[in-house]
């Protein structure tokens with residue numbers, strides 16, 4: 001029982017109704033729990049006490065445990081301490097912020113950048129600040145939950161279009177011609193499907209219908225494009241996207257998020273984005289880590305090459321085994337199961353045999369598209385991937401997936 005004040009019978013009733021909901025989640029195969037992970041981020045870790053090959057991390061370039069990033073963090077702690085201790089608009093705006101934001105803007109070839117404490121907060125803050133009741137947001141149905149929540153918070157009209165369906169998007173754009181502000185928002189690289197947004201066509205539509213564009217490139221940044229600038233670079237639309245957001249906790253091996261765009265948009269967010277204004281600045285060591293990550297991405301392109309070699313290797317192996325792995329070509333590989341309980345059964349069987357790959361269910365993905373989500377990194381060795389493929393084949397056969 002929670003030690004809350006009030007009538008104990010009422011409190012008991014509340015707890016009973018919460019427990020009922022949890023029991024219903026269990027009955028539907030949708031109950032979630034936390035697994036215990038031990039050791040430094042890497043291709044092999046202990047998960048729930050077992051040695052595993054990890055195919056569930058977003059540390060795509062293997063930077064989270066890179067000696068240069070760890071050194072940068074230690075030096076920043078020695079110099080600045082452990083916490084910024086206040087919001088940036090109060091007294092937390094230490095000198096690593098402008099350095100990192102200038103660097104991010106240069107990396108993304110935009111006028112300005114703003115760092116948020118998480119990707120979730122960035123999407124929430126940007127959409128809810130820019131868009132209000134006279135406005136319309138056009139949002140892909142597979143967009144990340146943080147975009148969905150940002151749309152809900154914004155009070156704008158939200159038009160959800162079928163995934164990457166440009167004909168449907170154009171139909172919606174034609175209908176909402178008179179809105180005050182219009183924004184098309186998409187993921188760059190879809191986090192659960194591993195495919196890319198059709199950015200050149202989306203940008204063409206946006207230009208034709210006077211719409212702003214926003215891309216969340218949490219999974220593309222660092223991994224995609226000739227110089228790691230992400231999906232916008234890989235699809236050749238650098239300079240044509242109004243706003244890009246992305247987590248710094250994936251390929252960049254750190255924490256937090258960036259928003260890049262025009263100076264005006266960034267100044268507006270500093271004044272209006274509540275998830276930026278009313279939260280503590282990030283610890284300096286995290287900023288130092290990300291600054292170093294950006295340098296490593298530039299200086300060690302072989303990591304990106306290795307990521308792509310590993311991706312092609314694992315995808316080809318899975319296709320040869322007969323798994324259904326979606327249309328994408330990237331490091332995020334959905335292994336379709338299409339049923340909640342069976343998905344978690346596959347996940348547990350894999351874990352028992354030493355492969356950690358997370359089962360993904362509703363509401364992270366639509367019902368009927370439950371899957372094991374495999375992610376490849378530059379740090380996996382070929383023997384790691386071979387062992388994983390042998391285990392996946394065993395489990396796939398045992399549970400009639402192949």
Ligand SMILES: Cc1ncc(COP(=O)(O)O)c(C=O)c1O
Pocket residue numbers: 117118119120121123144146187191216218219247248249256257
């Ligand atoms: C597409 C996408 N956007 C945003 C986020 C949120 O980023 P963060 O973990 O930094 O809050 C994530 C993942 O966590 C994501 O996959």
